[in-house]
Amino acid sequence: MKVFTDGSKLPDGMAGAGFALYQTGRLCHQSSFSLGPNKEVFDAEAEAALAGIKAAIQAYTARFATDLWVCLDNLEVATRLLSPFTGSSQEVFETFRTLASTWPERERFSYTKEGSVRICWVPGHAKVPGNEEADQAAKRGAASEPPVSPIYSFASLKRRTKAAVTSGLQRHWQAAAPKSYQDLWITSSPRCPDELRLPRHVLARILAARTGHGDFADYHERFNHEDAHLYCRCGARKSPVHFFFCRVAKRRIPRPSGPPSETIPFLLGTPQGAAKLAAWLAETRFFDDICLSRPLLENA
Structure with missing residues (x-):
């Protein structure tokens, strides 16, 4: 079983996530959702991976599968999904690792091996079918109705704080700079x-x-x-x-x-x-x- 996941952020600042679940080479399930303006692409990629593994574990056909491959084109997120991580979307990564540890305990047939959750990085925009489906799903999610009270991620707060500081410095400079500099x-x-x-x-x-x-x-x-x-x-x-x-x-x-x-x-x-x-x-x-x-x- 493979789940391709992706995150996206539109020029207007809205972020979204999506995934495409495949088994035996066929698309079984696809989903997308909005994360609002308070998340970065890094956060959206992590949220997409979490949503994808949830859908895979809950799928009836999971009992036929041995390994679950989570495929994404963000190398930074891919390297941290199964490793201890402190930073933006930390709770999402921790939940992902917890769910990944339950994969061998899923309901399965006696002849189906336990298997494990594996992470696979795929190159972006390389026309990999599953990855392209996930990319389109993430863009649809970013364009959909945002949540009512979107929560800020650490990465988003960091970016906004940096932008606010830069803007404040520019305003101060325009007011206080010597005329010769202006x-x-x-x-x-x-x-x-x-x-x-x-x-x-x-x-x-x-x-x-x-x-x-x-x-x-x-x-x-x-x-x-x-x-x-x-x-x-x-x-x-x-x-x-x-x-x-x-x-x-x-x-x-x-x-x-x-x-x-x-x-x-x-x-x-x-x-x-x-x-x-x-x-x-x-x-x-x-x-x-x-x-x-x-x-x-x-x-x-």
Whole structure:
């Protein structure tokens, strides 16, 4: 006897489960049911396996069968069905193991061996007949009427909590981010920024341009740095985005193409842009030969 099981989750967040029970190569029973919006695919796969083994044990033809094969295409669930597990849908896994242990005690003919419950992983979307039937059943279950009071699973709560934290951080960032960061479309992320992989001296230049706190004319004048050098070799005042407009640098190596309104936020506000800007600054030696902290004669 074989029972193919599957879980599904639709784009609208509704989850469902289904199974197809086979014996001697023939479809004996098929079922599907909704789990509502508070379960993940992992939970739906486990629920489907539990429903499938229940149906198999209760089937009259179980007395003819030796082994019960539970076939599913979720490897993580398959490896945990008969093993101790603490995590999402823990109660479902424990109930499955309890039912699996009762399979040898089922009502059967004297010539039928006890057998056991066995787990089999099958590749998904490989046109395995039983698996395809279970897949369609799970999708029908997800599209059906959800339960009145669906219970949250641990996996669902974890996902929702993570989404809520991320959303809250984004709202806080939009309200508290410096205007210079907002102008560059820089967003917050719970992950370590990729820009931190850049050499420290390059990262310092990019952070200075983002914040406006650096070797810039307005910054020096704001804090009355009387000995500061305010001008680039091209004659323009130093500014956070002067690198983009400097005619000396453009003659040496063309800057990244594109309109300033799009290219500057890309170069200063994204990891990919920061990497391109770092390469361009190194090739032009912009801060070493062109936009110096001191005049050339003074440096000499």
